[in-house]
Amino acid sequence: MDSKNNYKVIGLMSGTSLDGLDIAYCQFSKTTKGWKYDILQATTVDYSAAWTQRISTAHTLVGEELIALHVSYGKLLGKICKDFMQRHKLSKVDFIASHGHTIFHQPAKGFTYQIGDGNALYAECGVPVVCDFRALDVMRGGQGAPLVPAGDKVLFTDYDVCLNLGGIANLSIDIRRQRKAYDICFANMGLNYLARKVNKKFDAGGLMAERGNLNVKMLQALDKIYEDLRLIRPSLGREFFEEKIVKILDDERIPVDDRLRTFTESSAIEIVKAVKAYHRKVNVLCTGGGAFNTFLIAKLLEHGGDDIAWIVPDENVVKYKEALVFAFLGVLRARREVNCLKSVTGALVDSSGGVLVGF
The missing domain is CATH 3.30.420.40 (ATPase, nucleotide binding domain)
Known part of the structure; x- marks a missing residue:
């Protein structure tokens, strides 16, 4: 980051409609009037037929198979990010904020699970990662969703x-x-x-x-x-x-x-x-x-x-707002600031959610 108020971050979002992985390279600057953003580069990477099948049936896997998919998908995300950075000659990326892909979301039972191992992603592309944004809120009694409103508000x-x-x-x-x-x-x-x-x-x-x-x-x-x-x-x-x-x-x-x-x-x-x-x-x-x-x-x-x-x-x-916002939620997490609102999720307290890898 250029200073404590300027960040260049890649946001990754894979949504429930399974229409591909959204990647947005974003710049955020904090000014006296608030946060400003710019989407510098962005694209959507379509999943292959094989990956679409693997992700769409992930909820049927047994434990060992699901863990293996979690790691494999993390490696895939890392390779995609590495290719994206090379293609656009991005020499400055502070970190990657990855939502992962939701396989289970059952807050009433106390869990939510997104595949895309942050350690595998980091090992593959060498850029620090923020991931697993939802789990802490669920642990604190919230729905773990939606998270994007914390970015909307700002x-x-x-x-x-x-x-x-x-x-x-x-x-x-x-x-x-x-x-x-x-x-x-x-x-x-x-x-x-x-x-x-x-x-x-x-x-x-x-x-x-x-x-x-x-x-x-x-x-x-x-x-x-x-x-x-x-x-x-x-x-x-x-x-x-x-x-x-x-x-x-x-x-x-x-x-x-x-x-x-x-x-x-x-x-x-x-x-x-x-x-x-x-x-x-x-x-x-x-x-x-x-x-x-x-x-x-x-x-x-x-x-x-x-x-x-x-x-x-x-x-x-239109296309990359969610990837943009998750990049920003990553910025807030890196700053140890609130990125998940109890007024939205129903949790007991606001949270700064996300696991930091490679920081």
Whole structure:
């Protein structure tokens, strides 16, 4: 780092939709007016078919196999980072902040688990690593998620609401000077699941959904599931998706385009209900892969009306905001400052979470 207030960090994010590893080389500077950021270089590395299969089935592995995958994936991350630094001739990287890839997230049982061994990553590329951001919060009674709102609060102060349209749609907002955030509903996780039924990785622009027809019974089934979630707002994950959502998405009596249309409609309705719960006009920063889904954005506009301004920023912020924020959470961890908010996760105390390797 150039000084105690200037950092150049690589952030790594692999999300639930399994659409690749996001890498963002970011610069952070602390000024008298707060923190400033810049995304200097960024890319998404697609997973090979073999790695997609290994990660998507990791939850079925026995202990020894899961540990081996944890190490192998850490080595893969290290190789990808090494290639990224060489390709862009990055001579200055203070450290890497790696989210890893979530395999188990069961805070009610007291654990969360992300593969991507930080020691293996460090050994492979030689750059210090911050990893395992969620576990401490879970140990302190929190949900271990969402973590991004701690970065939203500092880096995106111009927006009333920060909405992430990733595998899971979630939002963060300041209420009486406290940051609040929660998962709303499944988004790209369900859309990509359906797209794979016709051998596509995703529904580009929502074109298949747009030509589909709304299935009222399917919409009602999804609404019934989300009805209880609106009251308690739990942290959502693969386990809930597989238990509650997949059986609705697997109804082969409904054409895939119709299922995509209905799932998109459901997601838009749930997101608008969440935003409108604050009973005021708001501007909403939309990021994550879903911000490129023009049909989903159109549905948000339709259901949101005049009280909600949906703002899609420049492409780098849309695609790499989570990697950017995890890089910043790494900065806060390296400074021993709070990077996980009890007002968001429900933990007993704020935390500075993350394991430091090679510092």
